[in-house]
Amino acid sequence: MNSTRLVRCVTFVSVKRYFRLVNNKRFSNLLSVWISCLINLRQLVLLISNFYLDYFITELFPFVMNSFRLLKLHPIKTQFREYALKSDLKIKWVRPEKIPCFKPEKSGDLETFPEIDKKLYQEDFKNCKELKTANELVKKLFTLEFAPRNETVRHYINRTSDKVRRHVNDYGSHEATIAAWTGVIRAMQESMERLPRNKIMKVQLKELIDRRKKFLKYLRRWDYKRFEWLLETLNLKYVPMPLDVHWITRKDSLTKLTDKYCDDIRKDKLEKLKLQLQSEQPAFLEEKIRILEFIRNEQKSCNVEVTVHQDEIDNVKRRLDDLKEKVKQLNQEEI
Amino acid sequence: MALRAASKVSILLGQCVPCIKQNASKFKIKRLELDTNLNMYFPAVEYIYAFDPEKKCKTGDVVLIEQLPEQMTRLITHKVKEVIYPFGDITDPLTGKKCVAGKYREDIEVINKVYGELDTRFKYDEAPPRGWQEDKKDFSHVETYMKYHESGEDQPYAY
Structure with missing residues (x-):
C-alpha cells in the first residue's frame, strides 16, 4: 500500500472522513503501519495534527457533552421542573357537590x-x-x-x-x-x-x-x-361566613389536603413517641431510685455531706406507685 | 406601619376573634393610620395573640390586653388583662342597667306584663350562660372555611 501517494492525493476533508471511517475498526494497527510508511515529516505533522483535531471534534467533544447531560450538570438547563409538579402522595381529592343556596x-x-x-x-x-x-x-x-x-x-x-x-x-x-x-x-x-x-x-x-x-x-x-x-x-344552625371566600380549585384543595396529611404524620409520630416514653417511665424511675439510694449510702459511708435527701427518694417512689396504679386502672378498663 | 405602632403601646383594646390555640386568644386591633400623601387617616387592622390560659375571652368580646415583659412564644406577645365589654351583653354605662339594642330589659318585661306575658317568652333568669350552643347550633366561635373536599365525614365548620 503506497501510503505517501494516498496522503498526498487526499484533501484535508477527505482525510477526516477517512479517519472517521477507520476509527470504527481496528485503528491503532493501521496507524502504526502508516507512520512507518510516511517519508515526509511535514506530512506526518499535518496528519497527526489533523487526526487529533478531528478526534476531538468527532469523538471527545460529544462524549464530554454527553457525560455532562448524563450527570445532569448541564450549565444552562435547570435541574428540576418547576411547573406542573405532581405529588407522589396518594391523596384523592373529591370535589364537593354544589348545594343550591335555598336548600x-x-x-x-x-x-x-x-x-x-x-x-x-x-x-x-x-x-x-x-x-x-x-x-x-x-x-x-x-x-x-x-x-x-x-x-x-x-x-x-x-x-x-x-x-x-x-x-x-x-x-x-x-x-x-x-x-x-x-x-x-x-x-x-x-x-x-x-x-x-x-x-x-x-x-x-x-x-x-x-x-x-x-x-x-x-x-x-x-x-x-x-x-x-x-x-x-x-332548630336553626348559625354558621358565619368564612373571612376568605374563594371558589374551590383543584390545586388549592390539594395543597390543603397535603398540609393536612403532613400534620397527621407529625401527630402520629409524636403520639408514638409519647407512648414509648410513657412505657419507659417505670423502668427509668426504678433506676433513678436505685442510683439515688446508692449515692446516699455512699455519701453516708464516706462521711461526706449528704446531698441526696430521703424526701427526694420518697417523692420518686410515690410517683412510681402512682404510675403503676394508673397502668393497672387502664388495664382493668380495657378488660 | 400599623405593626410598629401597636407594638410600641403597652396596653391595647382589641376584639376577640375565633382562634384554635388552646392557651391563647386572638385579637383584632383596629387603629387609624395616617397617610402622609393624602393627609388622611385610614383604618388599619392588626392581629395579636394574647396569653389566656382559662379562655375567658369569647369571640366578639372587647378586651384590654397588656404587653408581656418578654415575648412568650413566636406569636404570643401579650396577655389578657380585663374583659371590658362581653359580646351580646350590653350594659348601659350611665344607669348600669342591662339593655337590648335601644331598650332596657326591665322595660321590655314591663311591656310584656301590660299585654299579658306568655310562657313562650325568653326568660333571662332561667337562661344558661353564653356558650351552651357552641358546636351544636352556633358555630361562630370557630374559624369556618369553604368546603373543599368531600371526605365522607361530617364537617360542621364547613360553610
Whole structure:
C-alpha cells in the first residue's frame, strides 16, 4: 500500500472522513503501519495534527457533552421542573357537590316543612262560635283540607311564631319576626322541591334567607343569650361566613389536603413517641431510685455531706406507685 | 406601619376573634393610620395573640390586653388583662342597667306584663350562660372555611 501517494492525493476533508471511517475498526494497527510508511515529516505533522483535531471534534467533544447531560450538570438547563409538579402522595381529592343556596343544608334549617293535620280549622275561623254548633259537613268545609295551600302555610307560620312570642299581641319583636320568616322559608323550600323552575320564588327565598341571617347576626350582637335560645327553639344552625371566600380549585384543595396529611404524620409520630416514653417511665424511675439510694449510702459511708435527701427518694417512689396504679386502672378498663 | 405602632403601646383594646390555640386568644386591633400623601387617616387592622390560659375571652368580646415583659412564644406577645365589654351583653354605662339594642330589659318585661306575658317568652333568669350552643347550633366561635373536599365525614365548620 503506497501510503505517501494516498496522503498526498487526499484533501484535508477527505482525510477526516477517512479517519472517521477507520476509527470504527481496528485503528491503532493501521496507524502504526502508516507512520512507518510516511517519508515526509511535514506530512506526518499535518496528519497527526489533523487526526487529533478531528478526534476531538468527532469523538471527545460529544462524549464530554454527553457525560455532562448524563450527570445532569448541564450549565444552562435547570435541574428540576418547576411547573406542573405532581405529588407522589396518594391523596384523592373529591370535589364537593354544589348545594343550591335555598336548600335547608345551606340555609341552616335543621328541619323541613312538616306534615300538617288537615282536619284543623282555617286560621280565620278557628275561634268562630257558630262553627261549634254547625253541621258536620259545614265544619268539614272550614278545615284546611278544603282551603288553598296558603292557608296551611299561614297556619304553620303562626304556629312557628307562637313558639317565641313575648305576649299575646307580639308580632313585631325580633324573635317573632325571625320565627315567622322561618315558617315562610320552610314552606317555600318545600315548594321549590316541587317547582324547581320557579325562578321568582327562588329569588324571593334566597333574599328572605339572607335577611333572616342578617337579623340573626344583629340579635347575636345585641343579646347573645336570646340568640342561642332562638336557635334552639327554632332548630336553626348559625354558621358565619368564612373571612376568605374563594371558589374551590383543584390545586388549592390539594395543597390543603397535603398540609393536612403532613400534620397527621407529625401527630402520629409524636403520639408514638409519647407512648414509648410513657412505657419507659417505670423502668427509668426504678433506676433513678436505685442510683439515688446508692449515692446516699455512699455519701453516708464516706462521711461526706449528704446531698441526696430521703424526701427526694420518697417523692420518686410515690410517683412510681402512682404510675403503676394508673397502668393497672387502664388495664382493668380495657378488660 | 400599623405593626410598629401597636407594638410600641403597652396596653391595647382589641376584639376577640375565633382562634384554635388552646392557651391563647386572638385579637383584632383596629387603629387609624395616617397617610402622609393624602393627609388622611385610614383604618388599619392588626392581629395579636394574647396569653389566656382559662379562655375567658369569647369571640366578639372587647378586651384590654397588656404587653408581656418578654415575648412568650413566636406569636404570643401579650396577655389578657380585663374583659371590658362581653359580646351580646350590653350594659348601659350611665344607669348600669342591662339593655337590648335601644331598650332596657326591665322595660321590655314591663311591656310584656301590660299585654299579658306568655310562657313562650325568653326568660333571662332561667337562661344558661353564653356558650351552651357552641358546636351544636352556633358555630361562630370557630374559624369556618369553604368546603373543599368531600371526605365522607361530617364537617360542621364547613360553610
